[in-house]
Amino acid sequence: xxxxxxxxxxxxxxxxxxxxxxxxxxRLLVHAIRDDLGLTGTHIGCDTGNCGACTVHLDGEPVKSxxxxxxxxxxxxxxTVEGLAAEGELTPLQxxxxxxxxxxxxxxxxxxxxxxxxxxxxxxxxxEDDVRYALQGNICRCTGYVNxxxxxxxxxxxxxxx
Amino acid sequence: MTSELxxxxxxxxxxxxxxxxxxxxKTLERGYIGQPILRREDKRLVQGLGTFFDDxxxxxxxxxxxxxxxxxxxxxxxxxxxxxxxxxxxxGTLTGDEVAIHTDPFFEMSVEPGGNIKDYAxxxxxxxxxxxPVAAVCAATRELARDAADxxxxxxxxxxxxxxxxxxxxNETVLHDDAGSNVVWSGVFDWGDVDQALADADHVVKIDRLxxxxxSSTPLxxxxxxxxxxxxxxxxxxxxxHQMPGVGAIWMAPALRTGIDKLRFVTHDIGGGFGNKICLxxxxxxxxxxxxxxxxxxQWTEWRTDQHTANAHGNERTFFDVEVAVLADGTMTGFKxxxxxxxxxxxxxxxxxxxxxxxxxxxxxxxxxxxVDFTQVCTNxxxxxxNRGYSRMQHLWLTERIIDIVASExxxxxxxxxxxxxVKTEQMPYETPNGCxxxxxDYAAALDIALDLIxxxxxxxxxxxxxxxxxxxxxxxGSTLDxxxxxxxxxxxxxxxxxxxxxxxxxxxxxxxFGEVVVTLGTVxxxxxxxxxxxxxxxxxxxxxxxQVNVRRGHDTWFNSHAGFSGTYASQxxxxxxxxxxxxxxxxxxxxxxxxxxxxxAPVEAIELADGFARIKDGPEEAALPFxxxxxxxxxxxxxxxxxxxxxxxxxxxxxPYFGMVDxxxxxxxxxxxxxxxxxxxxxxxxxxxxxxxxxxxAAVDDCGVRINPMIVEGQVHGATTHAIGAxxxxxxxxxxxxxxxxxxxxxxxxxxxxxxxxxxxxxxxxPSPIAPLGAKGMGxxxxxxxxxIGAAIQDALKAAGNAIVYDSCNPPHRVWSMLQxxxxxxxxVSVVSR
Numbered sequence: 002x003x004x005x006x007x008x009x010x011x012x013x014x015x016x017x018x019x020x021x022x023x024x025x026x027x028r029l030l031v032h033a034i035r036d037d038l039g040l041t042g043t044h045i046g047c048d049t050g051n052c053g054a055c056t057v058h059l060d061g062e063p064v065k066s067x068x069x070x071x072x073x074x075x076x077x078x079x080x081t082v083e084g085l086a087a088e089g090e091l092t093p094l095q096x097x098x099x100x101x102x103x104x105x106x107x108x109x110x111x112x113x114x115x116x117x118x119x120x121x122x123x124x125x126x127x128x129e130d131d132v133r134y135a136l137q138g139n140i141c142r143c144t145g146y147v148n149x150x151x152x153x154x155x156x157x158x159x160x161x162x163x
Numbered sequence: 164m165t166s167e168l169x170x171x172x173x174x175x176x177x178x179x180x181x182x183x184x185x186x187x188x189k190t191l192e193r194g195y196i197g198q199p200i201l202r203r204e205d206k207r208l209v210q211g212l213g214t215f216f217d218d219x220x221x222x223x224x225x226x227x228x229x230x231x232x233x234x235x236x237x238x239x240x241x242x243x244x245x246x247x248x249x250x251x252x253x254x255g256t257l258t259g260d261e262v263a264i265h266t267d268p269f270f271e272m273s274v275e276p277g278g279n280i281k282d283y284a285x286x287x288x289x290x291x292x293x294x295x296p297v298a299a300v301c302a303a304t305r306e307l308a309r310d311a312a313d314x315x316x317x318x319x320x321x322x323x324x325x326x327x328x329x330x331x332x333x334n335e336t337v338l339h340d341d342a343g344s345n346v347v348w349s350g351v352f353d354w355g356d357v358d359q360a361l362a363d364a365d366h367v368v369k370i371d372r373l374x375x376x377x378x379s380s381t382p383l384x385x386x387x388x389x390x391x392x393x394x395x396x397x398x399x400x401x402x403x404x405h406q407m408p409g410v411g412a413i414w415m416a417p418a419l420r421t422g423i424d425k426l427r428f429v430t431h432d433i434g435g436g437f438g439n440k441i442c443l444x445x446x447x448x449x450x451x452x453x454x455x456x457x458x459x460x461x462q463w464t465e466w467r468t469d470q471h472t473a474n475a476h477g478n479e480r481t482f483f484d485v486e487v488a489v490l491a492d493g494t495m496t497g498f499k500x501x502x503x504x505x506x507x508x509x510x511x512x513x514x515x516x517x518x519x520x521x522x523x524x525x526x527x528x529x530x531x532x533x534x535v536d537f538t539q540v541c542t543n544x545x546x547x548x549x550n551r552g553y554s555r556m557q558h559l560w561l562t563e564r565i566i567d568i569v570a571s572e573x574x575x576x577x578x579x580x581x582x583x584x585x586v587k588t589e590q591m592p593y594e595t596p597n598g599c600x601x602x603x604x605d606y607a608a609a610l611d612i613a614l615d616l617i618x619x620x621x622x623x624x625x626x627x628x629x630x631x632x633x634x635x636x637x638x639x640x641g642s643t644l645d646x647x648x649x650x651x652x653x654x655x656x657x658x659x660x661x662x663x664x665x666x667x668x669x670x671x672x673x674x675x676x677f678g679e680v681v682v683t684l685g686t687v688x689x690x691x692x693x694x695x696x697x698x699x700x701x702x703x704x705x706x707x708x709x710x711q712v713n714v715r716r717g718h719d720t721w722f723n724s725h726a727g728f729s730g731t732y733a734s735q736x737x738x739x740x741x742x743x744x745x746x747x748x749x750x751x752x753x754x755x756x757x758x759x760x761x762x763x764x765a766p767v768e769a770i771e772l773a774d775g776f777a778r779i780k781d782g783p784e785e786a787a788l789p790f791x792x793x794x795x796x797x798x799x800x801x802x803x804x805x806x807x808x809x810x811x812x813x814x815x816x817x818x819x820p821y822f823g824m825v826d827x828x829x830x831x832x833x834x835x836x837x838x839x840x841x842x843x844x845x846x847x848x849x850x851x852x853x854x855x856x857x858x859x860x861x862a863a864v865d866d867c868g869v870r871i872n873p874m875i876v877e878g879q880v881h882g883a884t885t886h887a888i889g890a891x892x893x894x895x896x897x898x899x900x901x902x903x904x905x906x907x908x909x910x911x912x913x914x915x916x917x918x919x920x921x922x923x924x925x926x927x928x929x930x931p932s933p934i935a936p937l938g939a940k941g942m943g944x945x946x947x948x949x950x951x952x953i954g955a956a957i958q959d960a961l962k963a964a965g966n967a968i969v970y971d972s973c974n975p976p977h978r979v980w981s982m983l984q985x986x987x988x989x990x991x992x993v994s995v996v997s998r
Contacts, residue, residue: 027306036305041218042211044434046383047467051909054383082211091209099205102874105882106690107208108384108434114209133917140909142383142435143690144878145885146917 011075015040016084024071031055033071034081042082042111046140053139056112057081063119065138082111085118094118094156101152105143113139117153126157195699195709196937199874202695203714204432214431214716219389219402221460225254227453228308229446229463230298230315231473232290235326235543235902236338237319239288242298247311252303255457256315257449259285259297265452266418269444273514274658277347277539280339282509284418284448290319291338291508292543293902294473299449301461324543324902328481328505331540338508338541347506347539348514348657352521352830354596355532357488360497364488367996368569375557376973377479377505377896379550380886381914382689384434385465386443386474390450394458399451400427405443406436406687407730408718414444419451426451430717436689437886438549438732439475442511471907476896477550478516479505480557487565488532489573493580497532498565504539504557507546514539516547518653519554522646522835524597526562527606528584531596543902549732551886552645556947559643560972563951567639567958568968572995577640577955578614582607585642592933598831599646602940603930604840606642609864612926613640613844616862622846634848635963636859639955641843641887641948645867647734647941648836650822659827666820667726668739672701672747673813674755676798678775678791680705682714682747685725686740691943692875693736697744699871700937704748705755706772707790726817734941737871738837739818742936746816754810758796759788761808818936837932837940839867843884843948847956851964854980856892856957858921863949865925867942868932879943880925887949889915895973961986968993 012021015038024033034040034057045067046054055066058080085092094117097103104110113136120127120135127135132153133146141149207213244256268281281287286297298315302308323336331338331345338345361367388403399419405411408428416423433440446463454461465474483501490496506513517539524533552559566584570577586593588605595601622638629636652664669685682697694716698709705712718725731740752772759777760767763786771780778787796804797812804810825832846860863884870876893913897905906912931938950972957979958969965986971978982989 025304025306032305035218039220040211041215042213044215044384045217045464046385046434047909049467049908049910052383052467082209086210091206095209098209099201102202102878104202104205104208104690105692105878106382106384106435107204107213107432108215108382108690110208111211133920136917138916140383140914140916142381142437142886142914143882145881145915145923146920147881147923148878150917 009072011072013074013077013079015079016081016087022071026070026072028071029067030069030071030074031066034066040081040083044108044111046108051140053116054109054112056115056139058115058119063116082114085114094121094153097152097156101148101155103144103148103152109139109141113141113149120153121156126159127154128159129154195702196871197869198699198872200695200699200709200872202692203698204692204694208432215384215434216387216389216402216404216431217464221389221391224389224460224462225301225303225457226305226308227299227301227450227461227463228312229296229469230300230312230317231469232286232293232295232297234290234319234321235293235324236322237290238322239286239290239297240318240320243316244298246314246316247300250307250311250314252307253311254301254303254459255453257285257299257453257456259283259287262452263287266448267420269414269418271510272654272658272661273348273510276342276344277510277514278658279342280510281341282511284445292473292545293904294469294545295508296449299453301453301457324900326542326544326898326900326902328503328540328542331542332503332538338543345540347510347541348517349538352535352537354524355497357497357499357532357534360488360532361486364496365491365998366489366573368487368489368572369994370485370568371483371992372970373482373485373561373564374971375480375560376971377476378890378894378973379439379475379477380437381470382435382437382439385467385470386440386446387464388447388450389460389462390447390454391460392451392454397421398425398427399454400429401447402429403447404430404433404440405447406433406440406689407732408687408720409725409727409729411444411447415448418448427720429719430687432716433687433689436731437551438553441732442475442546442548468908471912472904473545475548475550476507476545478547478554478557482561485565487569489569493575493583495528495530495569495584497530499534500561501536504537505542505544506539507544508541509546510541511546512548514657515654516554518656520558521597521653522599523555523559523644524599525595526559527586527642527644528562529586533596544898551883552944552947555646556950559947560950563641563955567955568993571958571968572993578610581610581640581642599834601838602932602934603868604838604866605928605930606840606842609840609842609866609928610640610642612928613842613862613864616924616926617844617846617860625846629848633851635851635960636846636848637956637958637960638846639844639952639959641951641955643841643945643948643951645734645839645841645942645945646835647839648738648820649733649735650825650832650834651728652822652825652832653834655827656825656830664824665822666728666735666739667817668729668743669724669726669815669817670743670747671722671724671815672744672751674751674790674794676794678789678794680707680712682712682744683722683724684714684740685718685729685743686731686736687718687729688731691731691736691879692872693740696871696875697741700741700744701748704745704752707775711775711790724815734839734944737937737939737941738935739820741871741939742818743816745936746818747814750814750816751812754812755793758793758810762788762796837868837935839865839940839942839945841865841945841948843952845952845956847953847960849957849960849979851983854976854983856974856979858888858953861921862924862926864927865942865945866928866930868930868935868940869938870927870929871937871939873927876942877925881923883943883946884923884949885915885920887946888953890972891950891953891974893975895975966990
């Protein structure tokens with residue numbers, strides 16, 4: 002058994018809002034986001050860091066929030082899927098997921114969107130290969146990735162399926 | 164409109180369309196069925212605003228963690244929860260002994276010996292697979308529950324382990340003393356006269372052994388539930404992701420010694436199911452007991468490793484002593500086989516897998532003489548549960564392997580031999596040797612579409628080009644059927660005493676006070692877009708835009724819009740789910756027409772529903788009532804309606820398809836209703852140095868009759884194909900000799916990632932079902948074609964390097980490499996006797 006956990010006060014910005022939390026030292030960031038902050042759009046699909054359903058942005062970079070402790074996010078700027086359409090208007094990426102039928106059960110979708118959004122941030126016109134590389138850390142069990150890749154390529158204005 | 168629509172669909176000619184791109188969204192006028200309408204579910208899901216069970220919180224909720232067996236087979240000497248209970252924040256524990264006192268074993272569907280197995284929610288006295296829950300702990304946080312589980316002391320006495328079905332059959336070690344045998348069920352299915360067919364054949368092709376491996380669809384959302392117990396009413400509410408609550412309740416209520424209505428199942432969004440969320444009753448019973456014992460809501464979310472280790476594997480099946488009767492012209496007249504199915508430690512949904520395959524007994528072929536000697540045994544592996552393509556996939560893999568092995572050994576062309584032996588479109592509806600009726604389809608035409616898509620004419624040229632690069636190129640076909648809408652009466656072919664038959668699904672439709680159409684589904688969607696497709700059907704029937712139709716998310720037993728077999732499984736939504744929606748909508752429509760006729764002082768025949776109005780056909784513009792007026796009259800302003808006129812605008816409909824009874828003596832009957840066709844074709848390149856297989860071209864052609872929403876249908880084809888590709892090349896639950904699962908998470912159990920996927924081409928044709936309410940066949944489970952075509956393509960590729968015979972359904976690099984190194988040992992598996 003692990004030693005009794007100590008807790009620690011942390012503060013970070015999430016989707017533009019400042020939050021302060023008292024968390025156990027061993028609390029995973031994803032559990033802090035989901036259970037403590039109630040932002041349940043970020044999902045958990047595995048316990049080994051493989052599936053990417055928990056992907057969020059930490060200081061602008063996509064990270065798997067199940068692979069970080071909450072205390073590691075102290076002072077950081079976090080964005081989750083709930084922050085994408087913050088103004089209530091879906092982003093082009095979110096619209097593209099709908100228009101290209103890029104989701105079925107929708108469980109992987111938040112992580113997919115966050116990985117894809119990070120890609121589009123650094124490469125606004127990705128090719129199909131770029132998208133596949135960028136999403137290789139995100140598992141989808143419903144779609145076979147076909148329409149997900151199409152959607153992301155389309156947002157960048159690229160051509161799909163030569 | 165409705166009946167005209169249905170009739171036109173039913174009378175429609177088979178149309179063939181080839182689509183190699185996702186169909187674009189169209190501007191809609193009328194006739195929403197058949198349109199690729201964008202999914203309404205997406206808006207919440209792309210914003211992270213879906214509600215999955217793990218998102219739901221309750222005040223004072225406790226988190227449950229299971230203490231699981233590290234052994235595959237052991238006697239439980241003692242369990243001590245003392246230290247766990249001393250930990251601050253721990254609410255309580257539950258052990259197998261308590262379960263044995265407070266519950267009855269789950270009912271078993273098998274006859275003896277399997278029927279005597281005692282299966283409890285927690286291990287009682289003995290563990291039979293690694294990861295089997297032996298105790299449960301409930302605590303204030305997830306972390307504490309896990310800590311406390313570590314403090315539970317369990318003493319085990321290891322027992323001999325059975326991981327091989329053939330070893331189990333020897334009964335040297337018996338897993339379930341109550342059964343006295345490892346055999347769950349066995350029986351012989353004998354249709355036609357296979358001995359005569361073999362005697363009359365010009366060639367008899369013999370295959371000693373073929374193995375269909377263990378894998379599962381591993382939905383990304385693991386299993387779980389939040390369970391609340393109401394002490395006052397003795398009712399449980401399960402906010403959960405069970406995909407077949409109707410049957411879940413049939414298992415749970417007797418075990419919990421309660422009435423079926425005391426279990427309220429609520430689902431919201433579900434993160435994939437694929438059949439793997441059907442056998443959750445053991446864990447849910449533990450949660451029910453814990454919630455009652457502790458007097459607080461309890462929540463359990465399965466860990467990924469636990470899902471892989473101890474929840475739901477697909478059935479593993481080995482085929483022995485296959486003999487195939489072949490005439491000189493390549494016509495196959497029959498085959499016989501001995502099948503040995505491994506259901507793992509407990510026959511949870513089993514032995515249904517011992518009969519479900521019979522829905523597709525001859526595959527797509529005209530074999531009239533078939534004998535299957537089927538036995539199912541327990542082993543010290545995870546229990547199985549239905550898995551996309553359940554039991555039919557295994558059998559169809561056998562039939563396709565037979566076709567390709569026969570073709571290889573007799574020098575026949577795999578395309579021509581298929582076309583020669585396929586059931587022909589002019590034979591439809593076609594009755595199989597065991598009394599199933601293939602409702603419609605044109606397999607040869609679908610094959611041609613697939614061949615075009617992969618440009619099969621250029622295979623030999625591409626083979627040469629690949630050889631110049633040092634690669635072995637191969638081409639293969641997989642033909643499968645997705646049989647939809649189970650007749651549960653087939654269970655009586657296994658156990659005549661079972662009181663199951665037929666099928667049903669319910670839905671309700673109402674017109675609410677402000678003119679909003681509200682639909683409640685009994686089905687339990689897990690990503691199939693039911694909210695969207697149900698709205699399309701209702702919109703067409705009521706004459707309004709789909710946007711005016713609110714389809715409630717998820718399932719709630721309290722809505723009374725469910726039936727005994729409610730759920731989403733066995734490719735049946737298009738038939739029973741939408742059949743129920745259609746039935747309820749038509750009843751509401753009838754009310755609306757009558758009400759409008761009364762208000763507008765017109766005959767009923769003069770009323771039409773269109774554009775959100777009930778109006779007099781060709782009448783003056785003002786002779787029209789908006790839906791809101793109709794809804795308001797009945798719901799809120801009804802005093803003027805005469806006492807003998809009572810339109811409710813609120814109807815429930817149960818769709819109960821007609822099957823007739825099965826013949827338990829001959830083991831025949833209509834076991835399922837619709838048969839969607841899948842023809843897949845793959846071109847692969849094998850690296851002879853490493854055995855790595857790369858799919859370089861792939862086509863999947865699907866014919867599921869009328870496509871209510873072609874976009875959703877194509878999405879299902881993509882998904883099912885991806886499952887098949889994973890299963891064919893990498894996904895395998897591998898055990899060591901101690902019964903330890905070696906592929907217990909996504910590190911070791913490799914599912915396809917975006918980079919693994921080949922370019923997928925899809926084609927579609929529509930052969931409307933003459934019996935389905937909307938001409939639409941169930942679909943979505945037909946991915947098995949991929950397992951077959953990839954295996955066949957590998958065999959074709961290896962022809963130039965020793966001519967190995969593919970004998971396993973999973974061919975990761977090490978297996979392909981072995982076949983390259985020692986093709987002879989695979990060839991020794993096959994022989995031909997020619998006369």
